[in-house]
Amino acid sequence: TATALQTGGSAQGAKPAKPTKVVIILVDALSKEIVDEYDMDNVQALMSDYVDTPNGYLGHTGSVTVVTHNVLTSGLLPKHMGWTNEGFRDLENVLPNDTTTKGPNVGEELYITSNFGRSELFALQDHGGYPKLADYLNDTGSVYTVSPKAYAAYGFGGRGSTSTITFGSFTCPVPETGAVPGRIYGSLRGPTGVNVPSYITSECGTRYYVERNKTYDTYKEPASLYFAQDDRYLVGDEPGHEGGDLWATDATLDIMEHDPGWTGLFVSLPGVDKAAHMWGGVDDPEAEGADGDPKTHMEYAAATADAQVGRIMDALEESGDLANTVVVLTADHGSVAGRHFHGTYDPELNYGFYNWYYGDVENDATNYNRPQPALQPLVDTDNLGLSYSDSSLNVWLLDQSADKVAEAAGIMEDMPDVTAVWQREGGHYKRVSPVRWDLMPTQAERDWFEKHARELVNTQAADYGPDLVATLPDDTTYSVAGDHGGIQRASQQIPIVFAGGGLSSSDIDAPVRSVDVMPTLLKALGIKPTHKMDGIAYPLPRAGR
Numbered sequence: 001t002a003t004a005l006q007t008g009g010s011a012q013g014a015k016p017a018k019p020t021k022v023v024i025i026l027v028d029a030l031s032k033e034i035v036d037e038y039d040m041d042n043v044q045a046l047m048s049d050y051v052d053t054p055n056g057y058l059g060h061t062g063s064v065t066v067v068t069h070n071v072l073t074s075g076l077l078p079k080h081m082g083w084t085n086e087g088f089r090d091l092e093n094v095l096p097n098d099t100t101t102k103g104p105n106v107g108e109e110l111y112i113t114s115n116f117g118r119s120e121l122f123a124l125q126d127h128g129g130y131p132k133l134a135d136y137l138n139d140t141g142s143v144y145t146v147s148p149k150a151y152a153a154y155g156f157g158g159r160g161s162t163s164t165i166t167f168g169s170f171t172c173p174v175p176e177t178g179a180v181p182g183r184i185y186g187s188l189r190g191p192t193g194v195n196v197p198s199y200i201t202s203e204c205g206t207r208y209y210v211e212r213n214k215t216y217d218t219y220k221e222p223a224s225l226y227f228a229q230d231d232r233y234l235v236g237d238e239p240g241h242e243g244g245d246l247w248a249t250d251a252t253l254d255i256m257e258h259d260p261g262w263t264g265l266f267v268s269l270p271g272v273d274k275a276a277h278m279w280g281g282v283d284d285p286e287a288e289g290a291d292g293d294p295k296t297h298m299e300y301a302a303a304t305a306d307a308q309v310g311r312i313m314d315a316l317e318e319s320g321d322l323a324n325t326v327v328v329l330t331a332d333h334g335s336v337a338g339r340h341f342h343g344t345y346d347p348e349l350n351y352g353f354y355n356w357y358y359g360d361v362e363n364d365a366t367n368y369n370r371p372q373p374a375l376q377p378l379v380d381t382d383n384l385g386l387s388y389s390d391s392s393l394n395v396w397l398l399d400q401s402a403d404k405v406a407e408a409a410g411i412m413e414d415m416p417d418v419t420a421v422w423q424r425e426g427g428h429y430k431r432v433s434p435v436r437w438d439l440m441p442t443q444a445e446r447d448w449f450e451k452h453a454r455e456l457v458n459t460q461a462a463d464y465g466p467d468l469v470a471t472l473p474d475d476t477t478y479s480v481a482g483d484h485g486g487i488q489r490a491s492q493q494i495p496i497v498f499a500g501g502g503l504s505s506s507d508i509d510a511p512v513r514s515v516d517v518m519p520t521l522l523k524a525l526g527i528k529p530t531h532k533m534d535g536i537a538y539p540l541p542r543a544g545r
Contacts, residue, residue: 028273031334059513075533084460134160141263168192225352338477390485
């Protein structure tokens with residue numbers, strides 16, 4: 001049940017001239033549509049009582065987790081931050097590569113970015129030469145990043161995060177004398193990261209260790225495409241060892257209690273994202289039948305995430321930190337329901353990865369060589385190095401000569417439900433196919449495309465990004481039941497809310513984007529940037545002014 005959320009300027013007491021602390025609460029995959037559909041009271045309270053951005057939106061592609069966590073805390077668009085999507089071409093040999101290359105040329109190796117860990121993401125950030133939000137905040141106190149997803153954590157915090165707390169792979173030993181009361185043993189996933197506090201790591205089997213090898217009801221279609229394997233992203237059913245959003249929030253509250261000198265808390269909640277991918281977002285039929293389990297579904301995930309927002313805000317209020325803290329509530333992308341689905345269903349669990357990827361990349365032992373039928377004509381050219389397909393289609397070609405690119409673009413134009421094909425030319429994409437307005441049945445969708453398609457695709461126009469991008473209509477995926485990645489309104493229209501810190505309930509009417517969050521925070525804290533950013537620094541309305 002969601003906790004009571006005390007908000008509003010009158011509850012905050014005396015306000016300092018400038019706040020000195022930042023909390024970012026990122027609810028993975030939280031579209032505005034999900035907030036409304038599932039009546040997320042605490043999120044709606046923040047939107048009502050503080051600085052909302054009713055015209056705000058994500059503002060970039062790829063609209064995916066591994067990209068946006070870094071956009072938020074760098075103030076840079078993907079085309080300037082080092083990677084743009086789930087695929088990456090290492091043209092400048094940034095990544096360590098001690099193995100035999102699979103790519104056609106040294107310096108052109110292809111990678112899946114959501115497989116990146118600390119060393120790869122830090123290497124890309126270092127190569128870009130830009131500071132992260134944590135680098136500014138750690139001058140005056142400790143910065144903590146908490147995310148059950150490792151790649152999200154390292155992108156979110158960066159090297160400047162004093163402590164980064166995520167999950168690793170760990171199996172607790174089973175004592176010969178039997179289990180100890182209050183502990184669980186067996187196949188457990190435990191915390192790892194950088195400078196993880198001892199009260200988080202503790203001994204094997206304590207609170208922050210969660211169960212593995214749990215599927216609940218997620219072996220059924222459509223969830224089987226990306227089924228649950230443990231309690232890393234789900235809360236689970238083991239009292240005292242909950243995973244997912246509860247795990248991340250409990251760790252955050254522990255940090256607040258143990259280290260009152262913190263200046264930054266970045267927490268990422270994965271539950272809504274996992275449920276949305278598995279069950280189709282707002283199209284989730286919810287648990288049905290005797291083997292249904294509500295804990296894996298959208299209604300439970302949305303209520304749980306909403307409750308954690310309330311818990312964090314309540315803790316800030318009770319500690320007296322809220323008046324001195326700017327809180328950002330946002331998402332890394334929304335969720336597109338795959339009502340028009342062009343992937344392949346297969347009895348094999350986790351088959352959705354074969355829908356997402358095609359190619360033999362450097363950093364995955366799997367050779368993704370089972371393309372969905374829609375992709376086969378492109379595969380048949382023998383020129384497809386890597387494709388990533390979600391609610392958009394992104395292609396990295398082996399031979400990038402003009403005639404080979406044109407050949408691939410022509411094939412993509414004929415793929416199901418493609419609204420337009422875009423070819424990268426330097427720092428922008430050129431549309432190389434007619435716009436299929438007939439695939440957009442509503443005026444609202446056509447207006448959105450006309451206003452935002454080119455802008456959004458251009459944000460990933462970098463040499464390491466895709467050579468070609470195909471945009472898709474609303475409610476269309478090539479991957480799993482609910483997904484991210486594209487320009488669709490459901491993927492782009494996310495909440496961006498600023499709370500606490502003496503802020504008023506006046507909204508910002510400008511079209512605030514994720515890339516604007518960091519410069520806006522620095523402006524609110526009175527910190528002068530040391531590096532050029534792509535985002536806009538908006539003034540935040542303060543109570544009583």
